[in-house]
Amino acid sequence: MKQHAPALAVLSAAVLWSLISVFVRGLTALGFDSIQIVAGRCLLSALLCFLLLLWKDKSLLRVRLKDLWLFAGTGLLSMVFFNWCYFTTIRTTGAGVAVVLLYTSPIWVMLFSALFFREKIGPAKLLALLCTFVGCVLVAGYTGGDSLNPLGVLIGVCSGLGYALYSIFGQAALNRGYQTLTVTAYTFFFAAAGCLLLTSPLQLFRLCLQPAAFGEVLGNTVLCSILPYLLYTWGLARMEAGRAAILATAEPLSATLIGIFLWGEPLTPAKCAGVALIFAAVALLNRKKAPSSL
Numbered sequence: 576m577k578q579h580a581p582a583l584a585v586l587s588a589a590v591l592w593s594l595i596s597v598f599v600r601g602l603t604a605l606g607f608d609s610i611q612i613v614a615g616r617c618l619l620s621a622l623l624c625f626l627l628l629l630w631k632d633k634s635l636l637r638v639r640l641k642d643l644w645l646f647a648g649t650g651l652l653s654m655v656f657f658n659w660c661y662f663t664t665i666r667t668t669g670a671g672v673a674v675v676l677l678y679t680s681p682i683w684v685m686l687f688s689a690l691f692f693r694e695k696i697g698p699a700k701l702l703a704l705l706c707t708f709v710g711c712v713l714v715a716g717y718t719g720g721d722s723l724n725p726l727g728v729l730i731g732v733c734s735g736l737g738y739a740l741y742s743i744f745g746q747a748a749l750n751r752g753y754q755t756l757t758v759t760a761y762t763f764f765f766a767a768a769g770c771l772l773l774t775s776p777l778q779l780f781r782l783c784l785q786p787a788a789f790g791e792v793l794g795n796t797v798l799c800s801i802l803p804y805l806l807y808t809w810g811l812a813r814m815e816a817g818r819a820a821i822l823a824t825a826e827p828l829s830a831t832l833i834g835i836f837l838w839g840e841p842l843t844p845a846k847c848a849g850v851a852l853i854f855a856a857v858a859l860l861n862r863k864k865a866p867s868s869l
Contacts, residue, residue, distance in 0.1 A: 614770035648744030650765025657737030667727030676731030713849030
């Protein structure tokens with residue numbers, strides 16, 4: 576069981592990230608737009624992480640100035656950049672295309688990991704990558720009917736790149752000896768600063784003052800930001816970045832199941848096939864001899 580703990584942590588993070596649809600619906604009904612939802616959870620996440628660090632161990636707040644670019648990478652280049660690209664892609668090309676392009680991220684992670692961390696790309700990992708990508712296409716319900724705006728597609732590819740950069744910068748920070756909580760906290764610090772440039776702080780504050788908004792923002796922050804990023808970063812510290820990125824594609828699988836059971840979305844044969852392919856990729860990466868054969 577212990578050897579599977581990192582994989583279980585990453586999979587748990589993916590499930591928690593998929594819960595965001597529950598809170599997005601509630602916050603959208605209260606007048607929040609996409610960037611304001613991201614900004615609200617990043618700002619509150621930064622505050623809660625700062626308080627947690629003060630309570631747990633103040634020394635975890637210390638980072639070397641020469642390493643700040645790593646946290647700018649996880650916070651600005653990954654979290655803020657990929658969210659902006661993803662929401663822009665949804666508006667310009669449709670949700671189906673946006674999801675598919677976002678989940679090109681494991682491809683980017685695998686390429687960058689091979690280049691910077693000398694991770695091997697074996698047959699098992701390539702097969703798992705193929706299964707996850709095709710599975711995500713099927714789960715997203717993309718059939719080729721969405722309008723393929725060239726600029727939208729380019730921005731969508733950038734969303735996948737941005738999503739991948741958390742694994743790359745996060746791995747580099749972990750390799751320099753930083754703890755999971757430190758990496759997560761500074762990611763949110765930088766992301767919160769970036770979000771303030773994309774939205775009106777005063778308008779965001781007014782929206783958050785609504786009585787019904789507090790629980791939604793808090794739930795979105797704790798369940799869909801702090802806990803999953805802590806779990807993913809902890810798992811990332813104990814496995815290859817490429818493997819972690821593939822396991823994280825359980826998020827659209829979980830989101831599909833939530834859509835079916837909570838929102839009454841139809842379960843099509845294509846979605847069933849996509850779910851099966853993602854499960855197959857997860858099983859492939861968690862075979863007993865997987866680490867040595869990947």
